[in-house]
Amino acid sequence: MTAPVSISLDVNGERVDALVLPRLNLADFLREQLQLTGTHVGCEHGVCGACTVRVNGEIVRSCLMLAVQAHGAAVQTIEGLSDSGEVADLQAAFRDRNALQCGFCTPGMLMAAQDLLKQEARPDRDRIREHLSGNYCRCTGYQAIIDAVETTARARGGRRV
């Protein structure tokens, strides 16, 4: 029964059919089988947030989800959000405010930040800090990251209530 299981899911708008071992987590499936390497793997126990992706519209830790659990789900990775332009302004703000250094945490940070901005038009700095509290940045760009998210929220100016 440890044999591969067939799954089919939607990844960034495209249907994917695959055969996966039960132990394979979603992060490794995305990176190794689909070559979507924007999703980063840091701690593999849910602490760092580098592997954050969207499943059925909600952010999750892809290192704590099995690929088999994603059967039938719609998954969006940083490549999907980038290609569609959904986070173009957020990415620009990260560049402008110096919110990325090595960039390892950045995909997860963008995922978490966009999740907040979808839910709230005008989060204050405390809310931004709280929402990003599950994402580590080893280069300690936290202040700049909060700046970038705050700038983006202001620029979007309540467009997405």
Added chain:
Amino acid sequence: MKAAAFAYARATSVVNALDLLQAHGDRAKVLSGGQSLMPAMNLRLISPELVVDIGEVAELRGISVTGDTVRIGALTRHVELQRSPEIAAHAPLLTEAIAHVAHPAIRNRGTIGGSLAHADPASELPACMVALNATIIIRGKTGERRVVATDFFTGIYETALSAQELLVAVELPAARRKSAHFFCEFARRHGDYAIAGLAAQAVVEGDLFADLRLAFFAVGNRPVLAKAATKLVNIAITPAVLSAALAALSQELDPQSDLQASASMRRHLAGVLLTRCVGTLLGRSDLGAGGSA
């Protein structure tokens, strides 16, 4: 690290899940939100031979209110509790507490059943169940049994559940008129497990507590329902009464020392929490904000 190899079964119903657990016993593990099981497997702390995924079992979902009882299905995710208007109206302690459970991406997957079955002594929901006098509903091959929350938690990561059983739901009494609640925890960073915390449910009549349930967490091997609360019920609270309760609390707690805090620091923080709780619920700033934390 990665999880060791295992077989995987997607349960189609409670009965199906129970059959699988019955057949495989200790070698099987239930997978709910995976937010505690997956880290443990990735760190190779546990290596089950079979993972029984209950994530699709619809009968374990949902929040309902019937008369004075709130029923919460085991698969209810933290985010659903947080957003539920029924919970906000009838068990507001939970609405407040859940914001302290992990981070948004984890709350999107973690479930109440998983949190209670996991029984981390530093975790918020077990203490809330004790404060709210909840009943834990368990199903096994032979039927259903109901266990009060104070008896459900038996030690660090230990509960009244056997390897062949499923936690299916919890039931709590809906908050009455004059009910009041208090929740506070000290943690290293918002969303982390507590260093010391208190979930409290009270009935306040005028200036007095008609009832007071104080459930401390992260100060013992399971949530502690403080007997010291009895010293505060149906009596005018003076600094002397409060001191007596604090002394009684200190006597009954037996906290652990670890990398986060010493036992004496935890004991101190528990006292701070008790004082804050009483002051807040009775609107008595004269009782002191609880000293410096």
